[in-house]
Amino acid sequence: MKxxxxxxxxxxxxxxxxxxxxHKELMTTAGELLQNNRIKTEEIEVLGAPRRLTLILDxxxxxxxxxxxxxxxxxxxxxxxxxxxxxxxxxxxxxxxxLEVDELEERDTDRGKYLFAVIEREGKPVVDRKST
Numbered sequence: 001m002k003x004x005x006x007x008x009x010x011x012x013x014x015x016x017x018x019x020x021x022x023h024k025e026l027m028t029t030a031g032e033l034l035q036n037n038r039i040k041t042e043e044i045e046v047l048g049a050p051r052r053l054t055l056i057l058d059x060x061x062x063x064x065x066x067x068x069x070x071x072x073x074x075x076x077x078x079x080x081x082x083x084x085x086x087x088x089x090x091x092x093x094x095x096x097x098x099l100e101v102d103e104l105e106e107r108d109t110d111r112g113k114y115l116f117a118v119i120e121r122e123g124k125p126v127v128d129r130k131s132t
Contacts, residue, residue, distance in 0.1 A: 005057040014050050038064040064123030076113035
């Protein structure tokens with residue numbers, strides 16, 4: 001399900017010559033914030049007058065996008081000793097990612113074999129219904 005969101009900002013008197021630039025900056029900033037927070041919307045519109053700016057988001061999705069993060073860790077030759085047991089480099093990296101060493105993936109890269117943490121993050125609701 002998609003929703004509409006409106007943000008109205010009251011301001012001091014904005015000189016008329018600055019309104020166009022402020023509209024563009026608000027549009028750009030809103031788009032970046034939505035993208036950084038994995039929130040999809042179908043349309044972003046900015047309206048304004050000398051004492052008011054309005055941001056209208058139309059078609060806001062209910063949930064953030066799901067993502068898969070792939071975090072590169074230490075090289076395999078440092079992550080494991082001669083007997084194949086994990087070193088502090090491997091255990092520390094796994095722990096920092098909230099994983100166990102056996103959940104890490106070993107991959108070939110152009111610089112040799114490295115460990116990777118692959119973390120799937122499910123999108124959360126855009127609106128926290130508990131706090132509204």
